[in-house]
Amino acid sequence: MKLNVLLLVMTSLFFSCIKGPEAEWIYGTWFEKLDGGEIEFKKGGTVFWFGKKGSFSFEKNKAILCMPRCKDGELKVKVGGDTFRFDYDIHKGEPRPDSWTMSFENVGEMSKTHVIQGKKTSALYLSSKREGTPYVLKNVTRFDKGLFKYNNITSGGTVNGKMVAGVWSEGSFLFRYNQSSKKWDDISPSSTSLGILGGLHYGRNVILNTGLTSNKFSLDVGATWAKFPKISDLIGGKTGDDPTFLNKMAFQIASDQVEDGGDWSKPRPYRLYSVNLNQSKAKWKKAYDFPSDIQTDQYFLNLYTSEKVGDIYVFANPLKSNKRDSSLKTRMFRSQDKGLSFEEIAMPEFGNMGQAKAYDKGIVVVGWKREGDKNRFSLGKFHSETLSWNMIPLERDIYSWYTRGEEIFVYNWRNGLDRLNEDGSLMPAHYFEEAKDNNFQSNSISFIGDGIFFCSLTIWKINE
Numbered sequence: 001m002k003l004n005v006l007l008l009v010m011t012s013l014f015f016s017c018i019k020g021p022e023a024e025w026i027y028g029t030w031f032e033k034l035d036g037g038e039i040e041f042k043k044g045g046t047v048f049w050f051g052k053k054g055s056f057s058f059e060k061n062k063a064i065l066c067m068p069r070c071k072d073g074e075l076k077v078k079v080g081g082d083t084f085r086f087d088y089d090i091h092k093g094e095p096r097p098d099s100w101t102m103s104f105e106n107v108g109e110m111s112k113t114h115v116i117q118g119k120k121t122s123a124l125y126l127s128s129k130r131e132g133t134p135y136v137l138k139n140v141t142r143f144d145k146g147l148f149k150y151n152n153i154t155s156g157g158t159v160n161g162k163m164v165a166g167v168w169s170e171g172s173f174l175f176r177y178n179q180s181s182k183k184w185d186d187i188s189p190s191s192t193s194l195g196i197l198g199g200l201h202y203g204r205n206v207i208l209n210t211g212l213t214s215n216k217f218s219l220d221v222g223a224t225w226a227k228f229p230k231i232s233d234l235i236g237g238k239t240g241d242d243p244t245f246l247n248k249m250a251f252q253i254a255s256d257q258v259e260d261g262g263d264w265s266k267p268r269p270y271r272l273y274s275v276n277l278n279q280s281k282a283k284w285k286k287a288y289d290f291p292s293d294i295q296t297d298q299y300f301l302n303l304y305t306s307e308k309v310g311d312i313y314v315f316a317n318p319l320k321s322n323k324r325d326s327s328l329k330t331r332m333f334r335s336q337d338k339g340l341s342f343e344e345i346a347m348p349e350f351g352n353m354g355q356a357k358a359y360d361k362g363i364v365v366v367g368w369k370r371e372g373d374k375n376r377f378s379l380g381k382f383h384s385e386t387l388s389w390n391m392i393p394l395e396r397d398i399y400s401w402y403t404r405g406e407e408i409f410v411y412n413w414r415n416g417l418d419r420l421n422e423d424g425s426l427m428p429a430h431y432f433e434e435a436k437d438n439n440f441q442s443n444s445i446s447f448i449g450d451g452i453f454f455c456s457l458t459i460w461k462i463n464e
Contacts, residue, residue, distance in 0.1 A: 018059065018060040019057075019058060019059065019060070020058040020059045020060045020061065020072070020073030020074060021058065021072050021073050021090050022058055022090075023058065023072070023073065023075075023088050023089070023090050023091065025091050025094070025095075025096045025097065026041050026075065026088065027041050027042065027043055028040070028041065028096070028128070029128075030100060030126040030127070030128060031126060031127045031128075031129065031130050031133040032050075032117070032124055032125070032126055032127075032133060032134075033099075033125045033126065033127050033132070033133050033134075033135055033438060033457060034125065034133075034134060034135045034149065034150065034457045034458060035117050035134050035135075035149075036133045036134030037050045037051075037117060037134075038050065038051075039124075039126065041056060045057055047077055047079065049077065049079040049080075050116070050117065052079050052080050053079075054077060054078050054079030054080065055077070055078050055079075056075060056076060056077040056078070057075075057076050058073050058074075058075060058088075059073060059074045059075075059076050060073060060074070061073050061074050061087060062074065062107075063087070070087075071087035071088055071089050072088065072089045072090045073087070073088055073090075074086070074087055074088070074105075075087075075088050082114065084104055084114065085104065085105045085106065085107070085112075086102050086103050086104055086105060087103070087105065096128055097128065098127065098128055098129065099125070099126065099127055099128070099438075100125075100126040100127075100128070101123060101124075101125055101126075101440075102123060102124040102125075102126060103122065103123045104121075104122050104123060104124075111170075113170065116149065117149070119147075119148060119149035120148050120149065120170070121148055121149035121150060121170070122170055123150070125150065125438060125440050125457065132434075132436055135436075135456070135457055136434060137432055137434050137435060137454070137456075137460055138432075138433075138434060139430070139462065139463045140432075140454060140460035140461060140462055140463060141460065141461045141463060142458065142459070142460055142461075143453065143459045143460060143461040144184070144458045144459045145182060145183040145184065146175070146178075146181075146183035146184035146185065147167060147169060147175070147184050147458075147459070148169040148170050149169075149458070150169060150440055150441075150457055150458055151167050151168070151169045151455070151458045151459050152167065152168045152169070152440075152441045152444065152455045152459075153165050153166070153167055153168075153444070153446040153448075153453055153455050153459060154166040154167065154168050154172065154200075155200045155202070155446075156202070156446050156447075156448035156453075157202025157203070157207075157448065158202075158204070158448060158449040159202055159203070159204065159205065159206065159207055159221050160204075160205055160220070160221050162176055162177065162179075162221050163176070163177040163448050163449055163451070164176045164177070164187070164202065164207060164221060164222065164448075165177070165184075165446070165448060166200045167184070167459075168441075173186055173188045174186070174187050174188045174189075174200060174207070174209065174222065175187060176221055176222055187218075187221065187222025187223075188209075188222075189209055189211075189216045189218075189225045190225075201243065201245070202245075203244075203245025203246070203247070203248075203250075203305075203307065204245070204247060204307040205219055205245070205247055205248045206218070206219060206245045206248060206250070206277060207221065207222060208228060208241075208243065208245075208250075209225075210228075210240075210241060210242075214227060214228075215227070215228035215230075215241050216228060217277060219248060219277060219278065228241060229275055229282050229283055229284055230284075231243075231252055231254065231273055231275075231284045233283075233284070234273065234283070234284040234285070234286075235254055235256075235257055235273070235284075236257050237257035237258075239254050239257070243275075244303045244304060244305050244312075245305060245307070246305045246307055246310065246312060246338065247307065248276065248277050248278040249274055249275065249276050249277065249338060250274065250275050250277060251272060251273070251274050251287070251303060251305070251312060251339055252272075252273050252274075252284075252303070253270055253271070253272055253273075253301045253303050253314065254270070254271060254273060255268045255269065255270050255271075255296045256268040256269055256271070265297065266297075267295035267296055267297045267298070268295060268296040269289065269290060269292065269294070269295060269296075270290040270294060270295075270296070270299075270301050271286055271287075271288065271289050271290065272286075272287045272288040272290070272303075272314070272339050273285065273286055273287060274287040274338065274339055287338070287339040287340060288335075288339050288340065288341070288342065290314075290316075290333075290342075294316050294331070297319070298318065298319060298328060299316040299317060299318060299319060299328070299331075300316075300317050300319055301314055301315070301316050301317075302314070302315045302317060302356065304356055304357075304358060304363060305358065306358035306359070306362055306363055306384065307358070308358065308359075308360050308361075309360075309361065309362060309384045309385075310336065311334055311335065311336060311362065311363070311384055312334065312335040312336075312338070312339055312342075313332065313333070313334055313356070313363050314332070314333040314334075314335075314342065315330060315331070315332055315333075315353060315356065315365075316330065316331040316332075316333070317330050317353055318330065329347070329349075329350070329351070330347055330350050330352075330353045330367070331344060331347065332344065332345040332346075332347045332382075333345065334384075345382070345387065348365075348367065348378070348380045348389050348391055349369060350365070350367030350368065350369060350378075350380075351367070351368060351369035351370050352367060352368050352369070353365060353366075353367045354366040354367055354368065354397065355399075355401070357401075357402075357403050358403065359381065359403040359405070359406060359408075360405050360406055361381070361382075361383045361384060361385070361406060362381070362382040362383050362384035363381075363382050363384075364379060364380070364381050364382070364403055364408065365379070365380045365382070366378075366379050366380075366394070366397070366398060366401070367379075367380065368397065375397070376393075377393075377394035377395075377396060377397050377398075378391055378392060378393050378394055378424075379391070379392040379394055379398075379408065379420070379424075380392075381406075390422075392408075392420065392422060392423075392424050393423075393424040394424055395424065398410050398420075400413070400445065401420075402445070402447040403447075404447055404450065404452075407419060407420075408420040409429060409445075409447070409452075410426060411444075411445045412426075415431065415432040415433070415435040415443055415456075416428060416430070416431040416432065417429045417430040417431070417445055417452070417462075430452070430454075430462050432454060432456070435454075435456050436456075438456065438457055440457055441455065441456070441457070443455065443456040444456075452464070
């Protein structure tokens with residue numbers, strides 16, 4: 001054992017002494033994109049690292065197996081007692097790049113975290129031009145206290161009155177915003193940081209983490225976690241957990257299962273299942289049988305809830321592959337008694353249904369109808385009390401849209417957020433002309449509670 005350790009150390013020292021190829025494009029000043037600050041590499045091996053003088057050297061890349069190929073060398077930087085390592089390519093004959101992602105590694109080629117400019121990070125996003133650094137946007141407030149340096153919200157919700165969000169940075173994690181300290185606190189289930197990659201679901205009172213190995217839920221905003229009951233324990237098969245919440249109850253639609261070797265093309269009925277997560281030994285049970293004329297060979301069912309009004313909505317969408325009846329249209333059902341009974345609601349004349357989202361009065365649906373050689377798009381707002389639809393014409397299909405109260409917002413993918421008017425026109429609501437494309441992420445919008453968050457390099461809250 002001692003001999004093996006000695007050989008490993010000697011091999012590491014041997015490779016660290018081998019000079020690597022020179023990458024001339026690295027020389028000069030680089031500007032960190034988010035907070036500003038400079039890194040300057042000078043010929044001869046001197047570096048000025050955010051105001052501190054240090055040294056750097058080009059060394060042989062020690063990686064043995066790389067996909068698709070190993071980098072040409074490893075840059076080793078020593079500043080103030082700290083050592084930074086990152087791979088590089090020579091890029092011989094190519095101009096100096098506008099951007100550089102400096103990814104830190106340790107001796108074992110694994111990602112390593114450093115504290116830089118007061119925040120943890122395993123990478124730096126650099127620009128060869130001073131313009132645009134530091135990253136300053138108008139009418140927003142930086143909202144990343146307690147997080148790593150670079151961040152992006154992947155999901156979010158308001159649970160028990162507290163704001164929670166899935167945040168991608170050095171991995172995918174779950175955070176709760178602490179209103180007192182004005183910072184984010186990590187509430188990820190223990191030993192399941194990788195499991196967060198499986199998906200996060202939010203209800204008014206529930207957080208569900210569908211992990212890679214097991215699912216866990218919390219009713220106290222991440223303070224404690226419990227194992228989420230598997231619906232497959234009741235209905236069999238390999239049905240995964242993909243529930244919708246109403247207060248502390250979870251609901252899921254599933255079709256009857258087929259035994260091994262059975263005929264999956266045979267029409268099968270759909271059923272609604274529910275589980276009360278507030279019970280000590282929560283178990284799924286059947287709540288409702290959908291009508292016999294809604295079968296798996298004709299329809300696919302989508303389930304939604306509006307926790308503001310207490311409704312459950314189910315949309316039966318005709319299958320494109322349906323050969324029995326091509327004249328089938330989308331049907332809508334509503335329950336006001338937690339799925340024990342449903343009434344059918346008359347739908348607008350949608351030829352096809354797109355996204356649906358809850359709002360303060362009921363549910364909003366985007367749909368379209370074929371007219372000649374074009375699709376006519378519209379948005380329907382269903383009012384739960386009056387059982388009426390308010391139809392808004394759309395000039396085009398909308399993909400990234402959000403509800404807040406009774407408002408509808410549309411993200412136009414050009415760093416701008418528009419408000420949808422009742423006549424179908426779009427009015428600019430919030431624009432980010434200073435936002436630049438970056439090599440870390442695509443700019444994105446998130447609505448959590450009443451707050452609107454713009455993610456670009458890190459998280460910003462829009463000032464309204």
